[in-house]
Amino acid sequence: MTVTYVVGLDVGGTSMKGGLVTRHGEVTSLEGRPTGRENGPEAVVAAVRAYAGELAALGTARFGTPPTGVGLAVPGIVTSTRALYSTNIGWRDVPAAALVPPGVPARLGHDVRTGGLAESLFGAGRDAGDFLFLPIGTGIAGAVVIGGEPYGGAQGWGGEIGHAPVWPAGEKCACGQIGCLETYASASALARRFEARSGLVATAKDVVALAAGGDPVARKVFDEAIEALAIALASYVLLLDPSLIVIGGGLSEAGPALLDPLGSRLAARLAFREPPPLRQAALGVHAGMLGAAVLGWQAAGVGDAGRDWSLDVPLDVLKGGTVS
Template sequence: MNRREHVFDPGSGERSVTEALTPPNGSPVVVAIDIGGSWIKGALVGADARPTAGERVATPDASEAELVEAVAALTLGLADLAQRRGTPAVAVGISTAGVIDETSGTARRSANLRWRNTALARHLEERTGRRVTLLQDARAAAQAEAVLGAGRDADNFLMVILGTGVGGAVVSGGRPLLGSHGLAGEIGHLQLDPEGPLCGCGGRGCLEMVASGTALSRRYNDATGRLLPAEAVLELVIEGDPVATGLWSDAVSALAVALAAAVAVLDIELVIFGGGMAAAGQLLLDPLANELAARVVLAPPPRLTVAALGNDAGLLGAAAAALRSVGHDGLVRSWQS
């Protein structure tokens, strides 16, 4: 359970530590944490926007207390390392899946994590003595893509995370939009079919019930009796399997309907896809572009692309938010150049 691994600079030894001891111009460093259903990842991030000293631990799923303790141990360990390197961390940024109240720093609930109205930011502030910023994971990824990734040249875009579920975030004027309940951009729970299957959110016929990796896998199993992961179903699409192709076509059409609605409301110029299923690449983007062109007529249809930052997006978004929380906005803007 408490397996701990170095993931960013494995086996780097003294040399990388020596390099990291001398950041450019003594610029600030933050602790960045990314909490997912399987792993909690952590790293130190400074002026060069490169995660260093990366570690990950398996995400505890037994209790809220264990989950909080695992996050706290990783955070304190990295803060301690930064201290020993002579560049104390100035703040902490945390990205997590779930329904998050970013204003109070509370992790309300999650389908895959043991959040129970957990006052995570306050708890970690007491233990680290640092400002702690908590972000919902799609918004963290969107923030990172806006500054460093595929959204660098777009003021207004939608980030769609196609993974186990379908998450989303809106970037408006270069910043992730929060909304009144922290749910702006949650396109996965847009209802497409009032008679459709019951969703984990309590609604029926949500986009997520057709277009997520879980849905693709479940629907293929319903149709054939074979339980395969979504990636394997996508392989079958490439091979021309008629059932898999039909289900993928359903997923793409559902996405097109939802995205056309988003375009009408938000007038966005770009949609960035992240999450495991974004690896489908052109298999996703080409048919979706065709369907969108037929549905979006008032303005040019948005450009479609896949996320540029991959697995580091959550950490970098958390780092950007942490730096901004203590006034280093200019440093984050400098990442853009």
């Protein structure tokens, strides 16, 4: 029996993750590839196209037919058909067709909103119509999910909560503003601020571990990050009243060490209402690729793809197995 499938490809600033996903959610992932952004935006376009072609060839060999669509999650300002601009990559106005093998329908999505789409359909937000997906990694961005659909705003800038000021007289952010959430609470900020105060080089994971072990410098840096998150999330909750906040990205791996104090700080800033629950993302680093696969099925004309997928197997099976 012929198996139909799509290619899902998550393009990051430094690397790409890709996989083949059937209509019923069976996943075969391929080892990631570098984007090669140090060689310029044209090289990144070529690298994405080559990786998409490699995935398509793998699918053709395995299933006996080419993919029916390709979905790509990319950073920056994006429409469903064009990658308009990305500061991380440097490309401008790249059509979707330039990133995929000739003749295959393709659809683009913003990387964070695409991850939010996956969490909404079959991840941590599947039982919540309105929630915030907040991946905390090198930077911080959010996917505002309303009525089960990611909301990008009037011009595609929706969800930039990482650049919401939390301390207007605070540190300068790389974006040029003052006191942004990302300056205090991103994984890179934790490492940078700890090193500046202690003189020791550490990762964000190290800082969290040191804080849990009682290191005073790490504890102070981590506390300030949690307070910054609580301030930003309190404003978001009061404005949009989400039923849930899903925390993703590398920092979410801290689990209760992050979520428990953050929940308490958020509750303390919401005097007249209960805070929404905080939940760790279910899809981890696979969210972007799986969301991209949903976009690939949309490009192929299947608008309800993903709604019947489930996560009843361990996530590590995604490295070479299935979501079924």
